[in-house]
Amino acid sequence: MVERIEDLNLPNAVIARLIKEAIPDGSNVSKEARAAIAKAASVFAIFVTSSSTALAHKQNHRTITAKDILQTLNELDFESFVPSLTQDLEVYRKMVKDKKESKANNKKDVSTGDAVASSTSAAAATENGDAE
Amino acid sequence: MVDAGNLQQPLQRKPSAETFLPLSRVRTIMKSSMDTGLITNEVLFLMTKCTELFVQHLAREAYTATGSGETLKYEHLSQLVNKSKNLEFLLQIVPEKIRVHEFQEMLRLNRANGSDDDDDDDESDSESESDADAE
Numbered sequence: 001m002v003e004r005i006e007d008l009n010l011p012n013a014v015i016a017r018l019i020k021e022a023i024p025d026g027s028n029v030s031k032e033a034r035a036a037i038a039k040a041a042s043v044f045a046i047f048v049t050s051s052s053t054a055l056a057h058k059q060n061h062r063t064i065t066a067k068d069i070l071q072t073l074n075e076l077d078f079e080s081f082v083p084s085l086t087q088d089l090e091v092y093r094k095m096v097k098d099k100k101e102s103k104a105n106n107k108k109d110v111s112t113g114d115a116v117a118s119s120t121s122a123a124a125a126t127e128n129g130d131a132e
Numbered sequence: 133m134v135d136a137g138n139l140q141q142p143l144q145r146k147p148s149a150e151t152f153l154p155l156s157r158v159r160t161i162m163k164s165s166m167d168t169g170l171i172t173n174e175v176l177f178l179m180t181k182c183t184e185l186f187v188q189h190l191a192r193e194a195y196t197a198t199g200s201g202e203t204l205k206y207e208h209l210s211q212l213v214n215k216s217k218n219l220e221f222l223l224q225i226v227p228e229k230i231r232v233h234e235f236q237e238m239l240r241l242n243r244a245n246g247s248d249d250d251d252d253d254d255e256s257d258s259e260s261e262s263d264a265d266a267e
Binding site: 010014015017018019021023032033036037043044045046048062063064070078081089090091094096 | 149185201206
C-alpha cells in the first residue's frame with residue numbers, strides 16, 4: 001500500500017513535458033501552477049478509479065474493465081477524452097496481440113532449432129572452460 | 133484536410149501504445165483508492181493515458197484564460213476549477229487564494245456572527261438566526 005504521501009505524486013519532469021506540449025511554444029508556466037496540475041492529475045486518477053470501481057460493483061463485477069472507465073468518463077463530463085482513448089486502446093490491444101504471436105513464433109523456432117541450440121551451448125561451455 | 137482538422141482540434145494526436153507517465157506510479161495511485169480490485173494491464177494503460185489527457189486538458193483550458201504570451205499561473209487554474217462543472221472535484225485541491233487580511237476579515241465576521249454560540253444546545257437555533265441575518 002501507500003507508505004508515504006509522496007508515493008502518490010506524479011513525476012514533475014513528465015508533467016512539465018505534457019504541459020509544454022499542450023500550450024503554445026514559448027509560453028511559460030509558473031512553478032505553482034505546475035505543482036497544482038500535478039496534484040490535480042493524481043486526484044483525477046483516484047476519482048476516476050473509484051467511480052469506475054463503483055460502476056463495476058453495480059454490475060456485480062469485481063474488476064474494472066476498460067469499458068467501465070470509458071463509461072465513467074462519459075458520466076463525469078469528460079466525454080471529449082473518449083475518442084482518443086478508444087484509439088489508443090485499439091493500438092494497445094494490437095500491440096499486445098502482436099507480442100503474443102511473436103512470442104509463440106519464437107517458441108516454435110526454439111523447438112525446431114534444438115540441434116543448433118545444443119551445439120552453441122556446447123561451444124559456450126568450452127569457452128567458459130577456457131576463461132577459467 | 134488533415135491539417136485543417138488539426139488546427140481546429142489541437143487535442144488530436146497520434147494514437148499510440150506508449151505512455152509518458154510511469155505505469156507503476158499510476159498503479160500505486162489507483163490502489164490507494166478504497167476497494168480497487170485487480171488492475172489489469174489494459175486498465176492500467178488506459179488510466180495512464182487518461183491522466184495524461186487530463187493534464188493536457190487542464191493546461192490548455194487554463195491557458196486560454198491567460199492573455200496570449202502570458203505565463204500560466206496558479207490563479208488561472210483556480211479560476212478554471214471554480215467555473216467548470218466537471219472540475220468540481222478539484223475545488224478543495226486547487227482552492228482560490230485569498231489575502232491574509234481578507235481571511236482575517238472573514239474570521240472576524242464569523243466570530244461576530246457566532247458570538248452567542250457558547251451554548252452547544254442552541255447551536256442549530258443560532259445558526260438559522262445568522263442565516264436569516266445574512267439574507
